[in-house]
Amino acid sequence: MGIEVDHLVGGYSQVPVLKDVNFQVNDGEVVGLIGLNGAGKSTTINHIIGLLTPQKGRVVVGGTTLSEDPTRYKQQIAYIPELPVLYDELTLAETLSLTMMAYGLEQEATWQRAHRLLKMFRLDNKLDWFPANFSKGMKQKVMIVNAFMTDAKVYIIDEPFLGLDPVAVHDLLTLIEDAKKNGAAILMSTHVLANAEKYCDRFILLHQGQIKVAGTLAQLQAAFPQAGNSLDDIYLSLADGERNE
Numbered sequence: 001m002g003i004e005v006d007h008l009v010g011g012y013s014q015v016p017v018l019k020d021v022n023f024q025v026n027d028g029e030v031v032g033l034i035g036l037n038g039a040g041k042s043t044t045i046n047h048i049i050g051l052l053t054p055q056k057g058r059v060v061v062g063g064t065t066l067s068e069d070p071t072r073y074k075q076q077i078a079y080i081p082e083l084p085v086l087y088d089e090l091t092l093a094e095t096l097s098l099t100m101m102a103y104g105l106e107q108e109a110t111w112q113r114a115h116r117l118l119k120m121f122r123l124d125n126k127l128d129w130f131p132a133n134f135s136k137g138m139k140q141k142v143m144i145v146n147a148f149m150t151d152a153k154v155y156i157i158d159e160p161f162l163g164l165d166p167v168a169v170h171d172l173l174t175l176i177e178d179a180k181k182n183g184a185a186i187l188m189s190t191h192v193l194a195n196a197e198k199y200c201d202r203f204i205l206l207h208q209g210q211i212k213v214a215g216t217l218a219q220l221q222a223a224f225p226q227a228g229n230s231l232d233d234i235y236l237s238l239a240d241g242e243r244n245e
């Protein structure tokens with residue numbers, strides 16, 4: 001059932017940032033949300049995770065809207081924010097426990113998954129550490145463990161590669177691939193186009209709050225035949241066009 005963003009108009013005030021944004025992310029699919037700074041990627045994500053209310057249109061996740069069933073809606077979504085958000089006064093173990101409670105997860109099985117992820121990101125001996133003891137990249141890894149241990153149906157991942165070492169980037173991409181194979185719907189916003197090109201099935205290119213173009217890499221290549229073949233080339237050609245508008 002995935003994510004359905006249905007003719008969404010929205011933003012932070014009466015003047016909308018998003019103007020009729022319309023797309024789906026199907027189960028078992030990774031979709032890349034791409035766009036220049038200020039294009040509206042985080043605003044789209046804030047609508048999907050329920051921080052913002054649509055002015056028009058709606059967002060459906062796993063067949064339900066936020067207003068129909070707020071608890072079910074939120075429990076289906078694992079979210080990795082652009083910047084780590086952690087409670088200063090909670091240890092790593094307490095942070096993970098809190099998520100398990102909030103998501104109503106079975107503790108034993110979830111702790112098993114958490115331990116595998118903690119080991120992967122070399123955090124397994126830091127369960128009694130507080131956020132103040134973690135480096136920037138380690139905090140980001142905590143957010144990744146916290147999200148992927150939930151075994152969610154839907155993943156919203158906002159610019160996840162900043163501050164991660166190359167091993168962690170590789171491990172995160174493996175987790176994304178595994179979640180996709182398990183049927184999750186994944187929306188990932190990123191400026192790291194090489195990773196997007198390799199791991200996303202489809203792309204949505206946002207510009208000034210509207211979808212400029214959407215499709216597979218082959219569809220994007222066909223839409224911009226004058227650009228080179230890579231996502232990077234297509235994106236640069238699009239950005240150039242916008243500069244000259």
Ligand SMILES: Nc1ncnc2c1ncn2[C@@H]1O[C@H](COP(=O)(O)OP(=O)(O)OP(=O)(O)O)[C@@H](O)[C@H]1O
Pocket residue numbers: 012017035036037038039040041042043044
């Ligand atoms: N909290 C806010 N209040 C008011 N306007 C905002 C707020 N956050 C973002 N905006 C505006 O919304 C527009 C889209 O911003 P958004 O953060 O969605 O862009 P983005 O595509 O995620 O950019 P970036 O790549 O820089 O993260 C911008 O014009 C920005 O100024």
